[in-house]
């Protein structure tokens with residue numbers, strides 16, 4: 485290690501996902517099921533609103549918490565989602581920005597954060613870099629919220645339980661009963677629920693349930709990148725009830741000295757985005773989910789996910805681990821991600837279906853062939 489690098493840089497191993505991308509870059513016209521973002525572009529009126537904001541000179545810093553006019557539109561949405569009166573809302577630089585601020589505002593060295601496994605990778609690395617410890621609770625094989633294991637994992641060092649529904653990488657949506665049970669555990673031990681709801685729009689069975697509705701010490705993080713195909717615009721928001729005002733104030737203070745604000749001209753396009761009907765886009769992904777699931781279900785052990793745009797399938801038994809299977813898939817021109825990128829296990833692989841129907845069919849054909857051997 486170079487002498488000028490901080491120790492924390494050694495705590496992160498990004499090699500798993502990087503290897504897939506490096507291998508993928510060598511393929512010609514691969515079937516790419518590894519992407520992790522929508523394949524549709526930002527709707528035209530939303531692009532126009534951003535371009536107009538730039539032309540109007542709305543290019544300077546906004547307030548730390550975001551443009552007042554945007555926050556005014558967001559607050560009633562948060563009230564409707566959560567039932568909170570006068571919620572605290574701030575715009576963040578993507579959900580990643582919200583995660584960094586929330587963890588920085590709460591984690592002291594030695595603090596424990598309970599995270600259902602499999603999980604979105606960033607939780608593990610951010611918590612580690614801040615000196616905290618992730619306590620993973622296994623949710624295999626059906627990826628439902630492991631309520632009893634969560635209860636058993638609480639110690640006097642636990643501060644936060646992270647929830648992510650719909651989930652990356654499993655696509656699982658937690659039931660109201662499961663969420664209520666975890667909210668009860670949090671209430672009993674006075675913990676914070678950190679609820680990453682970036683995939684809220686992508687719910688294929690029923691309505692999205694905002695965790696904030698069940699517990700007033702929930703920090704809710706939501707995003708715009710996935711919902712409107714604007715992952716590069718770096719926009720999201722954090723919301724909490726008045727009970728957590730000190731936490732929101734701490735996050736604002738950290739934003740002031742880090743990100744400063746979310747990108748201002750893009751903030752100005754949010755009212756247009758929020759009023760744009762995205763239901764056709766969701767329907768397209770519902771159909772792609774069905775296409776991929778129906779194609780794979782006889783050859784693989786996998787659970788039909790209710791949301792997001794991922795599936796997490798078990799590696800065929802004749803491969804020692806997911807990494808071996810993924811290597812084989814990549815050498816057959818299909819890009820997928822091994823489960824150990826999202827998990828303490830390496831038994832599954834993640835597929836993302838934000839690609840064309842033709843590519844999904846091609847991927848299914850190749851993967852099934854590899855499974856049968």
Ligand code: PMP
Nearest residue numbers: 578579580604652682707709720
């Ligand atoms: N949370 C989850 C569960 C995600 O999958 C992602 C993006 N892959 C993020 C947060 C980060 O989102 P953003 O681009 O808004 O920072």
